[in-house]
Amino acid sequence: xxxxxxxxxxxxxxxxxxxxxxxxxxxxxxxxxxxxxxxxxxxxxxxxxxxxxxxxxxxxxxxxxxxxxxxxxxxxxxxxxxxxxxxxxxxxxxxxxxxxxxxxxxxxxxxxxxxxxxxxxxxxxxxxxxxxxxxxxxxxxxxxxxxxxxxxxxxxxxxxxxxxxxxxxxxxxxxxxxxxxxxxxxxxxxxxxxxxxxxxxxxxxxxxxxxxxxxxxxxxxxxxxxxxxxxxxxxxxxxxxxxxxxxxxxxxxxxxxxxxxxxxxxxxxxxxxxxxxxxxxxxxxxxxxxxxxxxxxxxxxxxxxxxxxxxxxxxxxxxxxxxxxxxxxxxxxxxxxxxxxxxxxxxxxxxxxxxxxxxxxxxxxxxxxxxxxxxxxxxxxxxxxxxxxxxxxxxxxxxxxxxxxxxxxxxxxxxxxxxxxxxxxxxxxxxxxxxxxxxxxxxxxxxxxxxxxxxxxxxxxxxxxxxxxxxxxxxxxxxxxxxxxxxxxxxxxxxxxxxxxxxxxxxxxxxxxxxxxxxxxxxxxxxxxxxxxxxxxxxxxxxxxxxxxxxxxxxxxxxxxxxxxxxxxxxxxxxxxxxxxxxxxxxxxxxxxxxxx
Numbered sequence: 001x002x003x004x005x006x007x008x009x010x011x012x013x014x015x016x017x018x019x020x021x022x023x024x025x026x027x028x029x030x031x032x033x034x035x036x037x038x039x040x041x042x043x044x045x046x047x048x049x050x051x052x053x054x055x056x057x058x059x060x061x062x063x064x065x066x067x068x069x070x071x072x073x074x075x076x077x078x079x080x081x082x083x084x085x086x087x088x089x090x091x092x093x094x095x096x097x098x099x100x101x102x103x104x105x106x107x108x109x110x111x112x113x114x115x116x117x118x119x120x121x122x123x124x125x126x127x128x129x130x131x132x133x134x135x136x137x138x139x140x141x142x143x144x145x146x147x148x149x150x151x152x153x154x155x156x157x158x159x160x161x162x163x164x165x166x167x168x169x170x171x172x173x174x175x176x177x178x179x180x181x182x183x184x185x186x187x188x189x190x191x192x193x194x195x196x197x198x199x200x201x202x203x204x205x206x207x208x209x210x211x212x213x214x215x216x217x218x219x220x221x222x223x224x225x226x227x228x229x230x231x232x233x234x235x236x237x238x239x240x241x242x243x244x245x246x247x248x249x250x251x252x253x254x255x256x257x258x259x260x261x262x263x264x265x266x267x268x269x270x271x272x273x274x275x276x277x278x279x280x281x282x283x284x285x286x287x288x289x290x291x292x293x294x295x296x297x298x299x300x301x302x303x304x305x306x307x308x309x310x311x312x313x314x315x316x317x318x319x320x321x322x323x324x325x326x327x328x329x330x331x332x333x334x335x336x337x338x339x340x341x342x343x344x345x346x347x348x349x350x351x352x353x354x355x356x357x358x359x360x361x362x363x364x365x366x367x368x369x370x371x372x373x374x375x376x377x378x379x380x381x382x383x384x385x386x387x388x389x390x391x392x393x394x395x396x397x398x399x400x401x402x403x404x405x406x407x408x409x410x411x412x413x414x415x416x417x418x419x420x421x422x423x424x425x426x427x428x429x430x431x432x433x434x435x436x437x438x439x440x441x442x443x444x445x446x447x448x449x450x451x452x453x454x455x456x457x458x459x460x461x462x463x464x465x466x467x468x469x470x471x472x473x474x475x476x477x478x479x480x481x482x483x484x485x486x487x488x489x490x491x492x493x494x495x496x497x498x499x500x501x502x503x504x505x506x507x508x509x510x511x512x513x514x515x516x517x518x519x520x521x522x523x524x525x526x527x528x529x530x531x532x533x534x535x536x537x538x539x540x541x542x543x544x545x546x547x548x549x550x551x552x553x554x555x556x557x558x559x560x561x562x563x564x565x566x567x568x569x570x571x572x573x574x575x576x577x578x579x580x581x582x583x584x585x586x587x588x589x590x591x592x593x594x595x596x597x
């Protein structure tokens with residue numbers, strides 16, 4: 001949901017702070033020399049300030065300026081003056097939105113902490129502000145517990161004051177900057193046609209308006225440095241006032257400014273933007289949320305201690321200490337991995353390959369096994385036929401069934417068992433026993449044949465079962481890598497969480513529109529301007545979040561126009577709410593995951 005990467009914002013903060021403190025040091029040095037060296041150092045300071053101004057910063061892919069569509073579809077080449085006018089207007093909007101984004105991120109953090117319970121606030125004050133705060137908070141808590149026994153209540157009140165102070169300062173910064181952005185956006189929308197047709201001609205009046213907006217912004221937030229008293233919970237004691245440069249006395253009534261006058265006005269605007277960035281960077285830095293390392297320093301400390309212990313333990317079992325344990329473990333792990341690969345990957349795949357490619361060979365082998373069973377069956381049939389003919393004393397037909405002849409054998413067998421010893425030597429008992437042995441052999445061969453057929457029919461299944469551990473392991477790795485690459489935690493992603501965040505952005509836009517209309521109905525002009533600026537900020541976030549996905553689905557042109565329409569100051573609130581409802585219902589990138597076909 002972020003408009004720009006955190007790395008770009010942090011680098012920009014470093015640049016603005018470096019520029020401010022370098023200018024401050026130059027000014028301090030000039031007071032140590034006579035007039036002539038002072039003039040020389042002042043020239044160097046001014047030169048360094050001018051070179052620090054970002055004249056041609058790269059345009060963000062966010063909400064565009066409210067200019068007519070003709071300005072984007074015109075095929076005529078743009079003059080250098082018009083190009084510089086568009087650049088400075090884009091920079092004003094971009095920097096305002098970027099600063100609003102930093103303020104909003106920190107403000108949301110402190111508001112979430114303010115909504116927590118008293119115990120949660122005390123936990124934050126002691127455990128989530130770094131080792132020094134942990135030590136000081138623990139000492140203070142123990143001291144107050146010994147003194148009056150109401151340490152938790154006092155500490156909770158201190159935590160509430162600590163959080164409320166930051167919320168107050170950041171809320172003031174956000175409201176003032178949002179009002180500045182709203183008035184600038186409305187002014188550009190008002191003179192959009194003139195900016196398209198003749199930017200150099202309409203720029204003077206717009207510059208005068210911008211000068212008034214900077215003055216109003218200076219009056220609204222320039223006093224915040226006075227809040228930095230010695231009893232403040234904000235670290236540090238030094239801050240600097242916000243002082244914008246006034247518009248130079250040039251011929252503002254002329255129908256056309258010269259190139260030199262336009263350049264001077266643009267340079268002044270950039271200097272004011274640089275001053276605003278430096279001021280906001282320092283104010284936000286003093287009231288920003290703790291970093292992730294600071295909030296979770298206990299976990300990181302335990303992790304570092306555990307890592308140190310593991311490192312020392314590994315060192316003791318390494319070659320450096322004369323031990324071969326690590327080499328043995330590596331060899332065993334390699335052998336286990338190779339064995340796992342052979343048992344659960346290579347052999348199952350080879351077995352499946354053999355089953356699929358050697359079907360004919362196995363079919364021939366199965367035929368041979370069937371022939372062996374058939375030979376045993378024929379041999380048994382001849383033995384039964386000979387025994388039955390000998391017993392009955394008559395010729396039996398060739399097609400007599402084995403079951404009928406087997407009944408004759410069993411009847412004779414039972415009769416012979418009445419005198420087993422005598423009939424074993426002189427009777428037909430031995431012959432009957434041999435016939436039963438042949439029958440048992442036939443039954444065993446038929447059972448083995450059926451079992452072999454069952455096993456052959458399920459060889460692929462057994463091979464697949466053997467390969468399942470490797471399959472699930474590979475599937476888990478693929479899912480983990482896929483989740484890492486997709487980064488669905490941000491609104492620009494493709495997954496379910498990204499869709500939820502984009503829909504929440506629509507909800508935030510709707511709430512901001514309704515709150516803006518409420519302030520307008522109540523006659524609260526300042527609050528209405530602040531809310532309209534927040535609407536522009538929300539639309540910029542939505543614009544950046546849906547841009548990539550909407551281009552993929554081919555609905556970007558219509559969705560882009562709807563987002564731009566929501567930012568038009570003259571459009572009725574009822575129509576804007578209709579547009580937001582249509583966006584949630586029609587566009588694929590804003591639909592819930594369950595409704596997506």
